Structure formats: C-alpha cells, structure tokens
Amino acid sequence: MTTTLEPTNNTEEVGAVESFTVTMQVRRYQPEFHEEAYWDTWTIEMYGTDRVLDALHKIKWEIDGTLTFRRSCAHGICGSDAMRINGVNRLACKVLLKDLDLSKPVTVEPIKGLPVEKDMIVDMEPFFQSYREIMPFLIADESREPTRERLQSAEARERFDDTTKCILCAACTSSCPVFWTDGQYFGPAAIVNAHRFIFDDRDEGGDMRLEVLNDKEGVWRCRTTFNCTEACPRGIQVTKAIAEVKQAILARNI
Amino acid sequence: MTTQQQINIAAPRSGDIDPKYIRQSASSSSNWEMFKWLFMRISGPILLVLIFTHLFTNLMLGDGVHGLNFGLVAGKWASPLWQIWDLVMLWLAMIHGTIGVATIIDDYTKKDRTRVAFKVALYLASITIVVLGTLVIFTFEPCMTDAAGNLLDNSPSFCFNQ
Ligand code: HEM
Ligand code: SF4
Ligand code: FES
Numbered sequence: 295m296t297t298t299l300e301p302t303n304n305t306e307e308v309g310a311v312e313s314f315t316v317t318m319q320v321r322r323y324q325p326e327f328h329e330e331a332y333w334d335t336w337t338i339e340m341y342g343t344d345r346v347l348d349a350l351h352k353i354k355w356e357i358d359g360t361l362t363f364r365r366s367c368a369h370g371i372c373g374s375d376a377m378r379i380n381g382v383n384r385l386a387c388k389v390l391l392k393d394l395d396l397s398k399p400v401t402v403e404p405i406k407g408l409p410v411e412k413d414m415i416v417d418m419e420p421f422f423q424s425y426r427e428i429m430p431f432l433i434a435d436e437s438r439e440p441t442r443e444r445l446q447s448a449e450a451r452e453r454f455d456d457t458t459k460c461i462l463c464a465a466c467t468s469s470c471p472v473f474w475t476d477g478q479y480f481g482p483a484a485i486v487n488a489h490r491f492i493f494d495d496r497d498e499g500g501d502m503r504l505e506v507l508n509d510k511e512g513v514w515r516c517r518t519t520f521n522c523t524e525a526c527p528r529g530i531q532v533t534k535a536i537a538e539v540k541q542a543i544l545a546r547n548i
Numbered sequence: 549m550t551t552q553q554q555i556n557i558a559a560p561r562s563g564d565i566d567p568k569y570i571r572q573s574a575s576s577s578s579n580w581e582m583f584k585w586l587f588m589r590i591s592g593p594i595l596l597v598l599i600f601t602h603l604f605t606n607l608m609l610g611d612g613v614h615g616l617n618f619g620l621v622a623g624k625w626a627s628p629l630w631q632i633w634d635l636v637m638l639w640l641a642m643i644h645g646t647i648g649v650a651t652i653i654d655d656y657t658k659k660d661r662t663r664v665a666f667k668v669a670l671y672l673a674s675i676t677i678v679v680l681g682t683l684v685i686f687t688f689e690p691c692m693t694d695a696a697g698n699l700l701d702n703s704p705s706f707c708f709n710q
Contacts, residue, residue, distance in 0.1 A: 475655045508582060
C-alpha cells in the first residue's frame with residue numbers, strides 16, 4: 295500500500311490551527327506542603343484556539359494534578375474562573391493565548407483581596423456576604439400581591455439593563471485598591487447588584503438598599519479608579535453604576 | 549425606585565443571619581460619609597479658582613516674582629478682599645487636605661493604635677495651622693518699625709503717608 299493513514303506534518307495541513315509554545319508562570323499556594331506561596335513554571339505546546347483555561351487544564355490533566363482552580367461552564371457564563379492574568383483580572387475561559395505576549399511567561403495568580411485557600415481558590419464568603427447585605431431580590435409590598443405578571447415598560451427595563459448582566463465573578467471587587475486595603479468596603483459587585491434593583495421600578499426596597507450603601511464602607515469609599523470597569527468580563531459600566539447610586543443617595547438626602 | 553421604609557422581610561439587616569458574617573464596622577445611619585464626599589467635590593473646584601488666582605496675582609502681575617517681598621504680602625492683607633480670599637483658601641485647603649489625609653491613613657494603617665496615633669497628629673497639626681493662619685491674617689501689622697522706629701524696608705507705600 296502506498297497510501298497510509300500515518301499523520302502528516304501538522305503545519306502543512308490545509309486549515310491547520312497554528313501551534314506555539316507557551317510558558318505558564320503560575321502562583322501556587324499548597325498549604326499542606328509549603329507554608330509560603332511560590333511560582334511554578336511550565337512550558338507547554340498550545341494551539342491558536344486555546345485559552346488560558348485550556349493551558350491550565352493541560353497542566354492539571356497531563357503534568358501536575360495538584361494544580362487547583364475553579365471553573366464550571368468554561369464559556370464566560372458561570373463566573374467561577376476569575377484570576378489575575380498578566381496582572382489584570384480576567385476570566386481564564388475568555389482570554390485567548392494568542393492575544394497575549396507569548397515572548398514572555400504568562401503569569402496567573404489568584405484574585406487579590408480575598409483569603410487564598412489553595413492555588414487559585416480564594417474564600418469568596420466575604421464577597422458574597424456584601425452581596426447578601428444589599429438584598430439582591432425583588433422587594434415588593436406584600437399587601438399588594440399581584441394577580442398577574444408585574445409589567446414593565448421597555449424604557450423602565452432599559453434603565454438597569456447594564457447591571458443585570460453581572461455573573462458575580464468578583465473580578466471587579468478584587469481589582470479595587472480600596473477593597474485591597476482592608477476588605478471591608480462593600481465593593482463594586484455589591485453596588486452593581488444593588489443598582490440592578492434600586493433602578494427597577496417594580497422594586498420597592500430602593501430606600502433600604504440606599505441606606506445600606508450610605509455607610510462608612512459603602513459607595514463613599516469608591517475613589518473612581520475605574521479598575522472595576524476595566525476588569526468586568528461582561529463589559530458592565532461598573533464605575534458609572536456606582537456613580538449613579540451615589541447620586542441617588544445624594545438626591546434622597548438633600 | 550418607589551420608596552417604602554417599613555416592608556417586613558427576612559433580610560440580612562433584619563437580624564436573620566449568622567452573626568459571624570456581619571460586617572465589622574457598625575453601620576452609621578448618619579450622612580457624615582456623604583457630606584465628606586460632597587465637601588471634597590465642592591471645595592476642590594473652589595480651591596482651583598482660589599489657588600490659581602492667588603498664584604497668578606502673586607507671581608505674574610506687576611513685577612512678577614521680583615516683586616515678591618514683605619511689602620507685597622503686607623499690602624494684600626491690608627485689603628479686606630485679600631483677607632477674605634486667603635482666609636477661605638486657608639480653611640478650605642486645610643479641611644480638604646485633612647479629610648484627604650485622614651482617608652489615606654484609614655487606607656494604610658492596619659492596627660487601631662497606629663490609626664489613632666496618626667489621626668491625632670494630623671488633627672493637631674491641622675488645628676494649629678488653621679488657628680495660627682487665621683490669627684495672622686486678622687492681626688497682621690503692615691507698617692512694622694525696627695528698633696530705631698523706622699519703617700521696615702519694602703513696607704507697603706501707604707505706611708509712608710501716615
Ligand atoms: C486645586 C484644586 C483641588 C481640587 C480640584 C481637588 C479635588 C479633590 C477631590 C475631588 C478629591 C477626592 C478624590 C476622591 O475621593 O476620589 C481630593 C482628594 C484629596 N485632596 Fe484635593 N483638590 C484640590 C486641592 C487640594 C489641596 C490644596 C490639597 C492639600 C491641602 C489637597 C489634598 C487632597 C488629599 C490629601 C486628598 C485625598 C487623596 C485620596 O483620597 O487619595 N487637594 N481632591
Ligand atoms: S460587575 Fe462584572 S466584574 Fe463585577 S462581579 Fe459582576 S460580572 Fe464580575
Ligand atoms: S468557567 Fe464559567 S465563567 Fe469561566
């Protein structure tokens with residue numbers, strides 16, 4: 295037989311995906327084995343369609359099974375895999391390797407400001423506690439329970455459309471230098487999710503949420519750094535939402 | 549944003565939550581933080597006008613930097629306009645700067661004792677400067693004489709007509 299099924303050289307195939315070597319420099323914290331965090335570096339072969347998450351998978355599945363990180367959907371929906379990639383907060387599943395400068399190692403670290411438990415895993419509880427405190431659910435007068443769907447005009451829906459997109463990944467809150475100082479600030483994500491209800495005309499708990507955020511650790515700690523807007527993988531105008539909540543508190547009190 | 553304060557729901561603030569997750573700082577129902585924030589934004593632009601007009605009149609008008617001497621300051625403080633101007637500039641800049649530095653102290657100090665120590669030092673320094681500055685603006689003697697009773701060099705011109 296002259297024809298074989300032997301694989302041909304990849305690069306000569308029509309439509310072949312380019313491949314390249316990537317150096318991944320990953321911040322490790324393995325409290326069972328080392329008290330201190332340290333860097334691990336792997337050089338791996340990846341393809342042009344691969345994302346940072348795929349590189350982490352390759353390391354975990356083929357090289358070092360102890361590498362620990364959260365991910366669920368792998369498609370930018372669940373918000374589990376926010377991490378610091380080359381120094382900025384991104385979802386590992388939304389960053390294509392080919393968009394990074396591969397002449398240098400790609401650094402991957404856990405998000406900052408929340409206690410690290412292992413490798414990329416941080417304790418999200420303080421983040422979710424702030425989220426709970428702004429009461430992220432519809433509050434309506436029980437005595438006026440509707441007998442049908444609560445209708446809303448398209449314009450009224452548009453008012454808070456941007457802030458409905460949050461997936462609670464914590465990229466914004468953990469990019470905020472004010473949050474880094476002591477972790478007491480409510481943080482952009484809590485304010486974004488408060489905004490989503492404050493500006494919803496079906497909701498009647500706006501005053502209570504404004505009261506919660508008119509706190510020493512509330513919106514007034516924001517210094518308009520814009521790190522949150524830059525970090526948000528959903529493109530939410532986070533800093534603008536915070537400014538609108540500030541204005542609503544001012545308007546209510548003056 | 550319809551408003552109704554007395555809605556009865558099981559929310560974190562209603563006390564239905566494990567106390568270990570309650571935020572450390574007691575929530576203050578005052579508007580203090582809001583007023584500080586507002587003050588920074590109102591005093592900032594006013595300071596912008598006050599400071600740059602001040603720099604322009606002192607450094608550019610007349611003889612410019614070459615005309616800067618005891619007489620220039622003494623002459624300005626003889627006028628109620630510049631007295632008020634400098635007084636407002638002093639108070640706004642000091643309150644603005646003190647609030648700003650207090651914010652930075654809150655950001656960077658970890659222990660309560662360090663925080664209190666820095667803030668006490670800050671407030672003492674600010675109060676001293678505001679009190680002394682106010683005193684000087686209103687009690688300044690423009691036509692000072694030396695031991696022999698002669699007017700000081702560079703005294704403002706109006707002193708010589710007395
Ligand atoms: C020239 C006009 C000025 C403008 C327009 C201005 C404006 C502002 C604003 C808007 C803030 C709040 C920033 C924030 O919360 O994000 C601020 C903070 C601050 N200002 Fe001013 N200011 C001026 C002059 C001054 C002066 C004369 C001083 C010093 C006496 C000063 C010291 C500070 C400090 C220490 C902060 C805190 C910085 C921080 O929060 O990180 N500023 N300024
Ligand atoms: S606002 Fe954006 S960055 Fe912040 S938690 Fe929501 S999706 Fe993530
Ligand atoms: S894994 Fe779900 S958002 Fe990235």
